[in-house]
Amino acid sequence: MCDTCGCGDPESLVTIRKPGENESIMDHNRGCDDHRHEEKHAEEATHCHCHEHEGEHGHGHNHHNDHHHDHDHQHQNHHGHEHPHEHLHDHDHDHDHDHAHSQGQSRTITLEQNVLLKNNLLAERNRGYFVAKNLFVLNLVSSPGSGKTTLLERTITDLKSDQMISVIEGDQQTLQDANRIDATGAPVVQINTGTGCHLDADMIQRAIKELNPPDGSLVCIENVGNLVCPALFDLGEAHKVVIISVTEGDDKPIKYPNMFAESDVCIINKIDLLPYVDFDVERCVTYARQVNRDLKFFQISAKTGDGLKDWYQWLKTEAGTSV
Amino acid sequence: MHEMSLALNIIELAEQAARDANATSITAIEIDVGEIAGVMLDALEFSLSVATRSTLAEEAKLTLHLIPGSAKCKDCGRTFHLSERWAVCPLCGGLSFDILAGKELTIKSIDIE
Numbered sequence: 001m002c003d004t005c006g007c008g009d010p011e012s013l014v015t016i017r018k019p020g021e022n023e024s025i026m027d028h029n030r031g032c033d034d035h036r037h038e039e040k041h042a043e044e045a046t047h048c049h050c051h052e053h054e055g056e057h058g059h060g061h062n063h064h065n066d067h068h069h070d071h072d073h074q075h076q077n078h079h080g081h082e083h084p085h086e087h088l089h090d091h092d093h094d095h096d097h098d099h100a101h102s103q104g105q106s107r108t109i110t111l112e113q114n115v116l117l118k119n120n121l122l123a124e125r126n127r128g129y130f131v132a133k134n135l136f137v138l139n140l141v142s143s144p145g146s147g148k149t150t151l152l153e154r155t156i157t158d159l160k161s162d163q164m165i166s167v168i169e170g171d172q173q174t175l176q177d178a179n180r181i182d183a184t185g186a187p188v189v190q191i192n193t194g195t196g197c198h199l200d201a202d203m204i205q206r207a208i209k210e211l212n213p214p215d216g217s218l219v220c221i222e223n224v225g226n227l228v229c230p231a232l233f234d235l236g237e238a239h240k241v242v243i244i245s246v247t248e249g250d251d252k253p254i255k256y257p258n259m260f261a262e263s264d265v266c267i268i269n270k271i272d273l274l275p276y277v278d279f280d281v282e283r284c285v286t287y288a289r290q291v292n293r294d295l296k297f298f299q300i301s302a303k304t305g306d307g308l309k310d311w312y313q314w315l316k317t318e319a320g321t322s323v
Numbered sequence: 324m325h326e327m328s329l330a331l332n333i334i335e336l337a338e339q340a341a342r343d344a345n346a347t348s349i350t351a352i353e354i355d356v357g358e359i360a361g362v363m364l365d366a367l368e369f370s371l372s373v374a375t376r377s378t379l380a381e382e383a384k385l386t387l388h389l390i391p392g393s394a395k396c397k398d399c400g401r402t403f404h405l406s407e408r409w410a411v412c413p414l415c416g417g418l419s420f421d422i423l424a425g426k427e428l429t430i431k432s433i434d435i436e
Contacts, residue, residue: 106350106436109340115332115354115428198325229325232361257408258361291409293419 015192016207019175019182119233122201126236129208134216136319139237141259143252144225146245147269149177151302152220156184158305159312163319164217168207170199170224177222187211198229201236218319231258238318239264246270246279253288260291265298267311272301326362329428330370337433338379346435349380357427358392359408383433392425 114120130137140148149169156165166187169177178190189211191203204221213219221237223230242263244252247270253260260266266288268281281299288295298314300307333354341349352371356362364387375381392405398417403410405425411418 106434107344108351108432108434109344110432111336111340111430112432113336113430115329115336115430118332118336196328198328200328228361232325232329254407254409258359261408287409290411290418 013194014196014203015194016189016203016210017175017178017192018189018210019178116232116234119201122205123234123236126201126204126208129205130219130236130238133213135213135219136217137219137221137235137237139221139223139230139235139240140243141223141227141230141240141263142225142243142245143227143248146225146243146248147302148222148225148243149180151243151267151269151300152222153180153184154302154305154308155220155312155315156181156186158308159315160185163316164214166211166213166217166219168199168204168211168219168221170203170222172196172224187213193224197224197226198233199223199235200233204235218315227252227256227259231262241265241267243267243269244284246273246277246281248279250279250281250284251287253284253291257291260288260295263292263295265296265314268297268299269302271299271306272304326366327370327374329362330367330374333371333430334374334378334380336430337383340433341379341435344435346379348436349378349383349433350436351384351386351432351434352380353386353388353431353433355388355390355427355429355431357390357425358406359422359425360428362428364389380433388431390424390427393423394420395423396420 142148152167159165167181169181169188169190170193171177171190172193172195175190178188181188189207191199191207193199199221221235240263242259244266246268249255268284285297298307298311300311333352337349337352356364356367368385368387371385375383393402394405394410395402396412396415396417397419399412399415401414402423403413405422410420412420
């Protein structure tokens with residue numbers, strides 16, 4: 001079963017490839033080649049065929065016995081920092097506990113573990129790698145069609161002489177975007193998530209090795225076009241940059257608040273179309289500020305080049321100070 | 324639907340803990356989901372029902388606790404209920420606040436045999 005959708009379809013597996021590598025891998029996929037299938041599964045770190053490990057973990061036993069006896073204390077400890085709400089639902093837990101004591105058969109293990117812990121740890125590992133290589137890494141998030149790829153093409157071309165940029169592309173299918181970036185001459189790796197709706201830290205860890213960007217350069221990750229799911233998954237980036245185009249609704253920041261809350265920068269794209277649409281920039285900014293007071297805005301047109309100077313200045317300053 | 328990834332993470336973490344304790348099955352899993360964690364309870368419940376198949380947690384009773392969002396207004400210092408990531412303080416109209424609760428996404432405990 002695949003980690004993003006739960007289905008068993010091999011076409012939903014995550015693939016990472018560079019432009020030009022498509023043919024052979026896609027043929028494998030179409031033919032459901034066993035070899036390819038296994039290889040890709042083996043690469044899946046977020047994906048655990050745990051049944052293979054049965055019987056190998058006896059060493060953890062005592063540890064968890066301790067946990068069990070200390071249950072009440074642990075509860076208190078863990079809750080210390082997450083205050084008020086905990087009282088509302090705490091009480092249920094101890095009931096299960098009783099039968100654990102009555103017989104060794106059934107017992108409760110307190111985990112108190114963040115579901116996203118694994119991704120967060122991998123993201124921190126990525127962050128360490130980026131720091132070690134002096135990489136300034138941005139995670140570009142938006143709805144499909146807001147102009148992420150066009151903005152990247154333009155940015156890469158305009159800054160070619162003084163800022164090395166490489167790109168990790170995320171899409172469910174195809175090398176279309178990687179090919180567009182490849183045409184600018186920038187190094188690029190495409191992640192296809194299959195049916196997955198977001199990139200995760202493990203995919204980035206694998207892709208960055210494939211990309212192997214030069215030390216001290218700028219790496220842009222173009223996330224899967226989706227204003228919901230990518231908000232939850234830290235990739236290890238320095239900043240999330242959310243892009244909204246004026247052909248969308250100006251109330252998107254409050255309709256999809258998580259993404260705007262998690263981002264540091266908001267780019268309003270396609271401002272050349274403002275005369276033809278009902279988008280109210282001021283209203284959009286006001287809504288976005290309600291969600292995130294610290295959000296920094298750029299109003300641009302990646303097509304005409306309007307407003308890009310400020311964006312480039314920010315990139316250079318940030319890349320210079322972060323790396 | 325990122326809930327499926329989350330469900331698979333939950334089952335993986337639960338199975339790991341169960342194996343470490345030499346358990347043969349997981350009979351219950353308790354999960355805290357914050358009101359503003361960006362997770363749909365229904366979608367997570369559905370995903371979990373799929374993700375538990377052929378695992379130690381196949382028969383597990385799943386309990387999802389919704390943790391209400393709460394925030395402390397930076398202007399008046401009072402605490403109010405937060406049902407969205409954005410809000411206006413209902414007490415003073417302030418727009419700036421610290422989120423105290425509601426972002427949880429935690430496996431609280433598992434019951435094993």
